[in-house]
Amino acid sequence: MDNPLSQNDFKHVTIVKVRFNEVDMLGVCNNAVYVNYFEHARLEYVKDVGLLPGGGIFSDGEIYFMVRNEINYRSHSYYDDELAVYSRISYIKNSSYGFEHLVVNLKTNQVIADGKGVVAHVDKSTGKSTPLSDEFITLVKAYEPNIKILR
16 A cells, blocks of 8 residues: 655645554554544644634534545554644535544654545435535635635
């Protein structure tokens, strides 16, 4: 599995520390934990880019669902490792957008995992996908000037 992404491809980074409850009997971070790291990093990204409404998460009535997660495991992380979770929105479609992540051990600089996912914007009354706002696109483009717009 080759990984074309590097830390230089990302502007946003979130630091996490592998906690005791996240490792198995061998001290290895459980594979499912990386989904939580990605989610935490996405929320930090949303806050830092200015996509979080002024009243806080869910205050504007907008609903977004994670509809796909994909992870490639490259190496192991262990209890107490500090990891950098690099994140970016890589493309925007009509009613969805893609995130990419890269997890790197801060001490060794080794890539631990990479992944991507798709987030859909959903109308809360119909439960169907609905177009992303122009404001959303403008904010993301200001932070990620090279983003692919696939509308």
